[in-house]
Amino acid sequence: MTKEDFISTFNPSELASELSRGGFQLPSFITPAHHVFHINRIEDYIHAVNFPLPSDLHPRRITLYNFFFLTKGSSIRSKGLDKYQFGANTFFFLPAYEIMTHEFISEDAEGYYCHFSLDLLVSDYKLKDLLNDFPFLNFNCYPLVTINDESKECILPLLNRLEKEYKAGEQCRYEILRAYLIALFTEIKPFATISSSLSHNSAYQITEQFKKALSQHIYQKQKITDYAEMLAVTPNHLNKCVKTVTGKSAHELLSDMVLLEAKVLLKQTSLSVSEIAYQIGRSEVSDFARFFKSKTGMKPGEYRKMVNPEI
Known part of the structure; x- marks a missing residue:
């Protein structure tokens, strides 16, 4: 028996249930694409639920890749055994099945939470090439990627476009989600190289x-x-x-x-x-x-x- 046989994880349906228990109105936040892609504004989440939910504070795994991007405020999240405190203009990436907690987020926090399945991306990419091109998706990656203000002007429209397409519901086009995610990761990539090189001795x-x-x-x-x-x-x-x-x-x-x-x-x-x-x-x-x-x-x-x- 492996640990995945007896450790329950949060799959997309269970995440939707958790959001519902936390106070989210499902028709507004959960669309048919949720099983492979989801995006919401951080400020909407912390205002809609009594943060933190028990599932935030205690260790858990989810079956999808996800990132958390702050445009304002600060947060403390953990990946495995490591805890990270970060602020505005910073992405926090977490691979699927990694143990995580979300310990703190400031009341003024703004930004985006997004989860996605690699199945959404590998139709155009070989998995090996995808992980080589975007190192922040790897299991042992350094999770923080901090961008500058100039790149933020390019990145925010991509996130807004992803949010708009996700909210299209039944009309959501996966090829649009795929294209904009790849564009987003390509914009982020140069900063991930800089961040990771600081510690890679x-x-x-x-x-x-x-x-x-x-x-x-x-x-x-x-x-x-x-x-x-x-x-x-x-x-x-x-x-x-x-x-x-x-x-x-x-x-x-x-x-x-x-x-x-x-x-x-x-x-x-x-x-x-x-x-x-x-x-x-x-x-x-x-x-x-x-x-x-x-x-x-x-x-x-x-x-x-x-x-x-x-x-």
Whole structure:
């Protein structure tokens, strides 16, 4: 059994239900294209719902790629184990199935949220070429892309056009969505190269590879030596790289990922605490409970009741 077999995710239909529970009027915000593409104004969202919704604050995955673009205000979002604070003129990209939280958004925030399926784009692009051309779509990408005011004048009309086409409902043309998304990504691309090059030294690359490996293998591998072997480095070198980049040891980062996965399982599944302990590699429930409480100050059952009282 893989983690995708028992971690429930938010697919487009579940996202629509979440919006409905939050106060959105579905006819205005959810159109027939929603399963492959959606766009809405951030200011409309935060004014329509009592932000943050529980699903915003607690770890979750969605099955679609998405980006969050601020034209005004500030926000704090996380991707995997990393937290990012950003402001105006900045895109935050998140690949499908990445663990995410949305911790904060300022009351004056304005901009766009958009999710999309790669299926919408790969009819014209080979997947490999798409990911090579637009590095911010990759799983281990640096999520922030900050543009300048001159490029913003070109980018805002593209976003407005995407919004207009999406709101056309039954008359929405996928070829228009596809063309404008590619145009948008092409405008953003030069800034992504600048942003990513700031951090892409050897230690950063190894740390990113380690975090990606953690997200993929945390249920099967829970020893630093396993990951060091996977990355073809010594455990000491892996630890040194991770410490340099994150300020945490490799083992601390591994523990953080185990905790994150445990939170997702407690929130999004009906697995018992003992079953969750087993899935994340803790054979003894008491050991898992001590670990969880040392990190959160709560027992696993208390956390579950807080974030999802229906389970």
